[in-house]
Amino acid sequence: MKQRLLMFVMGCLMTLSAWSQETVAVNTGNIVSPELNETERTVTFRMFAPKAEEVTVEADFFGRTKMQTPLGTVEVPERKAMTRDTTGVWSLTVEMPNPELHTYCFYVDGMRMVDPNNVYMIRDIATYTNYFLVDGELSANYFVREVPHGTVSKVWYPSPNLGMERRRMTVYTPAGYEDGTERYPVLYLLHGAGGDENAWSELGRAVQILDNLIAQGKAKPMIVVMPNGNGAQEAAPGEYPNSMYKPSFMNPKTMEGSFEVAFSDIMEYVKSHYRTIDDKAHRAIAGLSMGGFHSLYISANNPGWFDYVGLFSAAINREAKGENSFIYADLETKLASQFSESPKLYFIGIGTADFLYQDNVNYRKLLDQYGYQYEYMETDGGHIWSNWRKYLNHFLPELFK
CATH class of the missing domain: 3.40.50.1820 (Alpha/Beta hydrolase fold, catalytic domain)
Known part of the structure; x- marks a missing residue:
């Protein structure tokens, strides 16, 4: 009886462990972001946010735009809107930028977020941003x-x-x-x-x-x-x-x-x-x-x-x-x-x-x-x-x- 009980408990633990690992894989392993397509020379950003009303991307290569504030007109980094599919994944495909180390982040209903599917981040003073590298003559020495x-x-x-x-x-x-x-x-x-x-x-x-x-x-x-x-x-x-x-x-x-x-x-x-x-x-x-x-x-x-x-x-x-x-x-x-x-x-x-x-x-x-x-x-x-x-x-x- 004790042996059966022990086997039952171990089975439950193994099931919970597998479920936990699968949950982690669902959260971080199934979505590729950013995805660099060398053939088509594009970059695709993706974000799983099924309940969000609006998701945008801000990247260093998007340029800047003007915004009205109480202090007057100021220039701010441009954000581009993403599109949601039926599974709740938001995406945006853009032309691949010039060879360089490029940084970006997401805004989910106005809240700034790093990309949960990209572990590559850098801190500049008090701000974390994700980054990716585009290979080419200019950036050749930036790669390992x-x-x-x-x-x-x-x-x-x-x-x-x-x-x-x-x-x-x-x-x-x-x-x-x-x-x-x-x-x-x-x-x-x-x-x-x-x-x-x-x-x-x-x-x-x-x-x-x-x-x-x-x-x-x-x-x-x-x-x-x-x-x-x-x-x-x-x-x-x-x-x-x-x-x-x-x-x-x-x-x-x-x-x-x-x-x-x-x-x-x-x-x-x-x-x-x-x-x-x-x-x-x-x-x-x-x-x-x-x-x-x-x-x-x-x-x-x-x-x-x-x-x-x-x-x-x-x-x-x-x-x-x-x-x-x-x-x-x-x-x-x-x-x-x-x-x-x-x-x-x-x-x-x-x-x-x-x-x-x-x-x-x-x-x-x-x-x-x-x-x-x-x-x-x-x-x-x-x-x-x-x-x-x-x-x-x-x-x-x-x-x-």
């Missing part, structure tokens, strides 16, 4: 390919200049680093406002770009250090004690000199813990937006540190005030010293629709006034990751020649 892969480490280092015993940064070492004795050049790659030490490796596809360019022989094997540029943070939100807060665009100790003053802490740690070639000719610094701002002023204040500088959609102007005002004071004098040492590459990239475009135009006029040599790259679009990935893909092959 069958090439030797570097190692990505989350490294904690002391920062006495910020009064912290530990801060975190992401460090990329090229394939073969752990098994060899070779020394490598170093690129310090800085994120923008609201970002953190995860931004370049996740949103920027920096790891894939490095692996692919190095494997192709187009870029030198290098160590890439991606620190956290928010001087009040130990690490990305949620990654250090008492940090489970909503990430924000502007953070304390970001553009008032603290990070620039403390940058030597990062360099000292890298020098003592990695096999680097420790001279100016084998050091580079680059960053996007706020990171470009940091790159500009760190390199200008330390003309003997970097032979390669990259400003990607960089913020430029800063009024000199506060205890670290010396970082931003007398920029023209500092640039004179920096360019007197003839940096091998001073790169500026900006999109024509970027809100920082005119600031970059004015900055180039200043450089032109003194005859300072730099490389300039102008692209379509605004203050967006698709531009910053392009600049990195272009910048890396020019380093350490």
Whole structure:
């Protein structure tokens, strides 16, 4: 009797387990979204929402539209309506966009949602979006390919200049680093406002770009250090004690000199813990937006540190005030010293629709006034990751020649 009862209970449990697994499969396994049709060059989005009255898609390649608000007319991302079938699945098929990493989300009766059928998501500041990759010449290096892969480490280092015993940064070492004795050049790659030490490796596809360019022989094997540029943070939100807060665009100790003053802490740690070639000719610094701002002023204040500088959609102007005002004071004098040492590459990239475009135009006029040599790259679009990935893909092959 006991044996029969045990077999009955086990059978029930097995049935419940199978039912549970089947439920999961129904919810996430039967709907493909997005579906890329290479033959027809289309993308189809799908969403199961049988009780919804309206479902729309917002994607980075749909463009923008104007909307009336109490504050006036503003531009917002365009949304496209989906169509519901008899099973409650909403869908929309559109022409496949240009090769790139593309982001999108759904709105179900006005409520923003990520795609429950697409596990590939990225966080930009406090917003999650789904993404998919369209292959092509422009995006070829954004994919994981069958090439030797570097190692990505989350490294904690002391920062006495910020009064912290530990801060975190992401460090990329090229394939073969752990098994060899070779020394490598170093690129310090800085994120923008609201970002953190995860931004370049996740949103920027920096790891894939490095692996692919190095494997192709187009870029030198290098160590890439991606620190956290928010001087009040130990690490990305949620990654250090008492940090489970909503990430924000502007953070304390970001553009008032603290990070620039403390940058030597990062360099000292890298020098003592990695096999680097420790001279100016084998050091580079680059960053996007706020990171470009940091790159500009760190390199200008330390003309003997970097032979390669990259400003990607960089913020430029800063009024000199506060205890670290010396970082931003007398920029023209500092640039004179920096360019007197003839940096091998001073790169500026900006999109024509970027809100920082005119600031970059004015900055180039200043450089032109003194005859300072730099490389300039102008692209379509605004203050967006698709531009910053392009600049990195272009910048890396020019380093350490």
